[in-house]
Amino acid sequence: MIHDLVIRRIRPDEAGVFRGFTFKTFSALLAPPAVHAPEQICLGAWVQGIPVGLALAGPALLALGRYQLYSIMVAPAWRRRGIGRELVRAVAAETGRRGVATLATEWSDRLPGAHTFAALLAGTGFGAPQATLLRVSGPVAAAERLFRPGFVDRIRADGLRLRSWQDIGPAAQALADTLERTGGIPPWANPVSQWQELAPDLSLVLTDTEGKIQGWIICTAQRALNRWVFPIGWVSPAYAKRGWLLAGVAEAARLLMERYGPDARVALETSPHTPAMWQILERQFTPVAQWSDRLLTASVTVDTMQPAAMETTAAAPGSP
Numbered sequence: 424m425i426h427d428l429v430i431r432r433i434r435p436d437e438a439g440v441f442r443g444f445t446f447k448t449f450s451a452l453l454a455p456p457a458v459h460a461p462e463q464i465c466l467g468a469w470v471q472g473i474p475v476g477l478a479l480a481g482p483a484l485l486a487l488g489r490y491q492l493y494s495i496m497v498a499p500a501w502r503r504r505g506i507g508r509e510l511v512r513a514v515a516a517e518t519g520r521r522g523v524a525t526l527a528t529e530w531s532d533r534l535p536g537a538h539t540f541a542a543l544l545a546g547t548g549f550g551a552p553q554a555t556l557l558r559v560s561g562p563v564a565a566a567e568r569l570f571r572p573g574f575v576d577r578i579r580a581d582g583l584r585l586r587s588w589q590d591i592g593p594a595a596q597a598l599a600d601t602l603e604r605t606g607g608i609p610p611w612a613n614p615v616s617q618w619q620e621l622a623p624d625l626s627l628v629l630t631d632t633e634g635k636i637q638g639w640i641i642c643t644a645q646r647a648l649n650r651w652v653f654p655i656g657w658v659s660p661a662y663a664k665r666g667w668l669l670a671g672v673a674e675a676a677r678l679l680m681e682r683y684g685p686d687a688r689v690a691l692e693t694s695p696h697t698p699a700m701w702q703i704l705e706r707q708f709t710p711v712a713q714w715s716d717r718l719l720t721a722s723v724t725v726d727t728m729q730p731a732a733m734e735t736t737a738a739a740p741g742s743p
């Protein structure tokens with residue numbers, strides 16, 4: 424344990440020296456107004472005045488009522504001396520001071536040092552990590568081969584009809600808005616969040632034989648990367664577990680290959696909400712994919728955490 428360790432909020436004029444202590448995505452949190460926003464937690468660690476670590480946290484991006492540890496880093500020469508643990512405890516204490524009970528965090532299992540981070544979390548009382556998202560990316564030809572010949576026809580025989588978003592996207596969006604308002608779909612399933620990049624020719628609306636909308640598969644284009652992402656697939660509970668979503672993805676992959684060739688890259692994402700999709704991506708696509716990862720989350724109830732072993736100050740000297 425280092426005796427002259429100081430952990431406290433960073434003043435805006437000190438933020439510059441901590442830039443290298445976090446990912447680019449979070450560097451805005453080190454600049455005003457975020458760096459002194461009361462809801463943000465921006466803690467620096469110093470030993471004898473030398474900056475040795477940084478932790479950034481704030482309101483959880485996707486879950487209301489929780490705080491999220493966005494990033495934590497200790498300078499390589501100072502690792503394995505308990506500074507990371509003290510930073511986590513100080514973040515938990517700051518979270519509790521804001522009246523928030525849960526501190527969560529999220530990371531990719533491809534993060535270099537993911538095991539170190541997981542060990543740090545386990546050692547500070549976080550629960551076991553849960554995989555919340557599986558992301559797989561590869562050539563569309565590999566994705567298309569996942570589905571056996573005749574698979575889509577079999578699901579069509581079960582009543583699935585696939586229409587282009589170009590044809591009935593507005594009706595599907597209106598239904599999604601109504602369902603979200605009335606609690607019929609979770610917010611993640613509403614295509615509105617993807618409107619900016621939505622590819623209307625490759626996004627599909629799932630209907631039954633009477634033309635009633637029963638779901639959608641949203642495709643977004645990252646043309647500069649020759650990459651198509653499928654961030655949302657939703658099917659009404661009445662048609663769940665019948666292969667409808669999988670058939671939609673198979674059809675979208677076929678269309679993508681037809682229009683942009685076998686080397687177009689496809690990125691598929693799935694969550695534990697759609698277990699069949701998770702299984703097929705994990706077992707069959709991951710082994711042939713160019714890239715895959717799992718997003719992990721873990722959380723802790725902050726008042727169960729052991730308090731920081733050293734004195735931490737909530738405010739930076741001279742701060743209002």
Ligand SMILES: CC(C)(COP(=O)(O)OP(=O)(O)OC[C@H]1O[C@@H](n2cnc3c(N)ncnc32)[C@H](O)[C@@H]1OP(=O)(O)O)[C@@H](O)C(=O)NCCC(=O)NCCS
Nearest residue numbers: 494495496497502503504505506507508536540542543546
């Ligand atoms: C993760 C990180 C912040 C840990 O900081 P640290 O100051 O070295 O951590 P601590 O010394 O407080 O270690 C606390 C516990 O974490 C675990 N741990 C830390 N480093 C470890 C390692 N290299 N291997 C295995 N376990 C490790 C141990 O359980 C350790 O307890 P112990 O020393 O009593 O066994 C640091 O390794 C780091 O900056 N990594 C790069 C950035 C990063 O990946 N951040 C996480 C995602 S944002």
